[in-house]
Amino acid sequence: MTAATGRLRLDRSGRSGAGTAAGAPAAHAVAAGPAITRIEDPAFWIVVVPDYEAGRLSSHDRDVFGAARKLADRDGGGVVAVVFEPGEDPGPAGADRLIRFDDPGYVGYAPAHRATAIEALIAELAPRHLLFADTLVAGGDIGRRVAAARHVTPATRVHRLRVDEVVSRGDGARSDYTRTPPRVLLLAPECEDPIAPDRCHEARPVAPPAVDIGDGDGGIRDLGLLPIDPGAVPLAEADFVLSAGNGVTDWDAFHALARALGAAEGGSRVVCDAGLMPRERQIGASGTLIEARCYLAFGISGAPQHLQGIARCEKVVAVNTDLHAEMVKRGDLSAIKDAQEVMPALTRLLEAQARDT
Numbered sequence: 001m002t003a004a005t006g007r008l009r010l011d012r013s014g015r016s017g018a019g020t021a022a023g024a025p026a027a028h029a030v031a032a033g034p035a036i037t038r039i040e041d042p043a044f045w046i047v048v049v050p051d052y053e054a055g056r057l058s059s060h061d062r063d064v065f066g067a068a069r070k071l072a073d074r075d076g077g078g079v080v081a082v083v084f085e086p087g088e089d090p091g092p093a094g095a096d097r098l099i100r101f102d103d104p105g106y107v108g109y110a111p112a113h114r115a116t117a118i119e120a121l122i123a124e125l126a127p128r129h130l131l132f133a134d135t136l137v138a139g140g141d142i143g144r145r146v147a148a149a150r151h152v153t154p155a156t157r158v159h160r161l162r163v164d165e166v167v168s169r170g171d172g173a174r175s176d177y178t179r180t181p182p183r184v185l186l187l188a189p190e191c192e193d194p195i196a197p198d199r200c201h202e203a204r205p206v207a208p209p210a211v212d213i214g215d216g217d218g219g220i221r222d223l224g225l226l227p228i229d230p231g232a233v234p235l236a237e238a239d240f241v242l243s244a245g246n247g248v249t250d251w252d253a254f255h256a257l258a259r260a261l262g263a264a265e266g267g268s269r270v271v272c273d274a275g276l277m278p279r280e281r282q283i284g285a286s287g288t289l290i291e292a293r294c295y296l297a298f299g300i301s302g303a304p305q306h307l308q309g310i311a312r313c314e315k316v317v318a319v320n321t322d323l324h325a326e327m328v329k330r331g332d333l334s335a336i337k338d339a340q341e342v343m344p345a346l347t348r349l350l351e352a353q354a355r356d357t
Helices: 059-073 111-125 139-150 251-261 269-273 304-309 326-330 339-356
Strands: 008-010 035-037 045-049 078-083 097-100 129-133 155-162 165-170 175-179 184-187 199-201 204-206 240-244 264-267 294-298 315-320 333-336
Touching: 045 059, 045 111, 045 139, 059 078, 059 129, 059 155, 059 184, 078 111, 111 139, 129 139, 139 184, 240 251, 251 264, 251 339, 294 339, 304 326, 315 326, 315 339, 326 333
Parallel strands: 035 199, 045 078, 045 129, 078 097, 097 204, 129 184, 155 184, 240 264, 240 294, 294 315, 315 333
Antiparallel strands: 008 333, 155 165, 165 175
């Protein structure tokens, strides 16, 4: 949709259609959005423990739910999402039930306590598989603790999955290992496609089992996150990326805005070829593929290789003078304006807000 002023473009993709899991009752249509699939009495459970950072599902989390649906749907199973804080509804990602452990002892970095909670859930549900995102400090840690407690060898860094076979990376990503899916699976990004956008499950809330984690800290004290220079964060790990293309000429304003936003800086191939940004900051098929929660692009037309590099970003904001630029079409929010006007205006607004607080 283009606003009447012609200066602001809002693109909110609606969802339509229906989706029904194999072996599940027929979906019930609702007035708006996708049909809701409700699975009342599944033959077995697949448990997914997403990273769910700040109560939001990452693209990696959605891949894991896609894998869970593959394992559940063939034989009429159901998917349980296990979280430790309030946040985003996992139903559109493919969860049939939602269990939230809300004791303060689970807040922050508490892998021992969370593993204890999952152990209690295993005793109650006897799930066929438990799936985790194979990340450094969340799913990867908890999943390995659960596997050790169950005395099973987990499948780690799983990058391909079938109902009867998983393929894991090993030897520093030089070799693949194939095996029958074990009970605990730690999945790599893009291990499976997320479920289709026209499909949504109910994610019915269910009370968690009682768990006694005591008053201790589980042997780990969370001292919070250390302050870090956003410019030192590798682009592939950055949550917020501010990117420049050929339409940026005021580089002082660009760097000032990045500092004000606390964003990592990136650029198109054109600006990196010109030496305006380091090569390691290039985003695209021939640079870095990113998965930022927010990607803010100034003066980038949107070449196919660049769009491939941001395909897994959650939200894309584009500022460009060309209403018909591919980046503008890609944006969830697009402003038709010169970058040199928008960048300092945003910086002034952020600085004013900081003074008010």
